[in-house]
Amino acid sequence: MAEPLNFASLNLSEHILKAIDEQFYQQPTLIQQQAIPLVLKGRDLLAAARTGTGKSAAFALPLLHRLAQGSSAKSNQVRSLILVPTRELAVQVAESVQSYAKYLPLRTTLAYGGVKINPQMMQMRKGVDVLVATPGRLLDLYRQNAIKFHQLEVFVLDEADRMLDMGFIADIRKIMDVLPRRRQNLLFSATFSEDIRKLARKLLNNPVEVSTGAPNAAAKTVDHWIVPVDKKKKPVLLLHLLGENSWSQALIFIRTKQAAARLTRYLKGEGIKTAEIHGNKTQSARQRALAAFKDGDVSVLVATDLAARGLDIEQLPVVINFDLPDVAQDYIHRTGRTGRAGLSGQAVSLVSADEFDRLTDIEHLLKRLLLRKLIDGFEPSHDVPESRLWRKKKKLKKTEKSEKPGIQQKDAAKSNTTSRRSIINHKKRDTNKRTTVRKKTARRQK
Structure with missing residues (x-):
């Protein structure tokens, strides 16, 4: 089956195609080619898609096409629900939906x-076609009777893995319980853990x-490398990298x-236009910082x-991990901010010796070792150990049940048992000796 070459071949309405054309989209991405025809048919979907692959359009475009053919939402009713983990992602998804629905009589x-x-309760009174x-x-809103789901047709769960990481599973279950049973469900996730599979089994039909x-794979368009460095030298090394590269x-x-606030103060003190987004910032301050970065007012x-989940920044040349994340999957989400839409990007990580376990977790997830680059003048005094990929131990072949162990097997088993007992007894004697030495030393110190 030949891949569609343009959006017109995906059977979307003329109004949507006009809006897409104004966004300068040339060709549907792979996830859009796969998902859009299935969503148009009303099928439930379990989609693995990283950030930067065009996944928002993959569910938004066919969703709008279907909604445009139905009846308008009544007061306090919602026809489609897009559930996302963060405020920043909610704003960005809503902006995308509104741009695609520019020529449709739909409310977002x-x-x-x-x-x-x-103000959000007042918006709900008019009825909503798409709620993000x-x-x-x-x-x-539901507890205050400001929202009703009798007209709900489609439920989209976006960035499901982030939802679970942030502890939203209980809220998701509560929301699923109040939605009508007859609905279309779309689940999008960058990574597929067993918890995601379990959630999908309950949500999808x-x-x-x-x-x-x-x-769990990183984008192929991103060049990944790490710089071993002592922790106390990270700020100066970062400043050096920003000055030496043409990012x-x-x-x-x-x-x-x-740490984000301290690093921002340091970089500003060195004359670099810097903004910060984190939990201590108000929503309006975070939106201003992000807008300034997108507009190029800060570098x-x-x-x-x-704070950064759901960030959508076009043509970002580099992501720098000042610290490695605690959870390996977060490395994929972080580095997924660069190398989007087929563009190239770089993912640079400053790694100190105490982050070695996190590094090996990331490399195991990626199934490859990351390239190491030593920077002159920043060679670490505490080396980051050489890492190796984990390998599963080969399972020993089980003998057939009908086979009886021969004399040699029995002798070997007895020998192994004797050896184990000898080792255990030897360890006990060593432990007793160490305990005796410690007691004598303590008496001398008294």
Whole structure:
């Protein structure tokens, strides 16, 4: 089956195609080619798609096409629900939906926390065709009878793996319980863990599974490398890398809010235009920082994982991990911010000796070792050990049940048992000796 060469071949309406054309989209991405025809047919979908692959359009375009053919939403009713983990992602998805629905008589509304709920309740009174919401605020609106789901046709769960990582599973279950049983369900996730599979089994009905590549894989358009360095030298090394490379902009990930604030102050003090987004910033401050970065008013954006989830920045040349993430999958989400839409990018990680375990977890997830580059003047005094990929131990072949162990096998078993007992007794004697020595030493110190 030949792949579609343009959006017109996907049987989308003329109004949607006109809006797409104004976005300068040339050709549907792989996830869009796979997902759009299935969603148009009303099928439930389990999709593995990293950020930057065009997944928002993959569910939004066919969703809008179907909604445009139905009846308008009544007061407080919602016809489609797109559930996302963060406010930033909610804003970006809603903006995308509104741009695609530019020539359609459909209403799109946002619902997220951190702002007053009354304006959102007023928006719901008019009825909503597409609601983009975060779990907590959606439940608040439902408990206050500001939202009803009798007209709900489609439920989209976006970035499902991030939802679970952020502890939203209980809220997701509550939301699923109040939705009508007859609906179309679409689940999108960058990684497929057993927890995601378990959630999919409860949410989806006879789903079709599509994927843009191996789950848990990093984008092929990104060049990954690490720089071993002592922790205390990381800020100066970062400054050196920013000065030596011709990166127009850089997104820097750091583990804590306090560290993000310190690093931002340091970079500003060195004359680099820097903004920061993290949990201690208000929603309006985070939106201003992100807008300034997107507009090119600042060249460096320092972010924590929670604050940066869902960031969509076009043509970002590099992502720098000032600290390695605690969870290996977060490395894929972080580095997925660069190398989007087929463009090339770089993922640079500053790694100190105490981060070795995190490094090996990431390399195991990627199934390859990351290239190491030593920078002159920044060679670490505490070396980062050489890492190796984990390998599963080969299972010994089981003998047939009908076979009886021969004399040699029995003798070998007895010999092994004797050896184990000898080792255990030897260890006990060593332990007793060490205990005796410690007691004598303690008496002398008294």
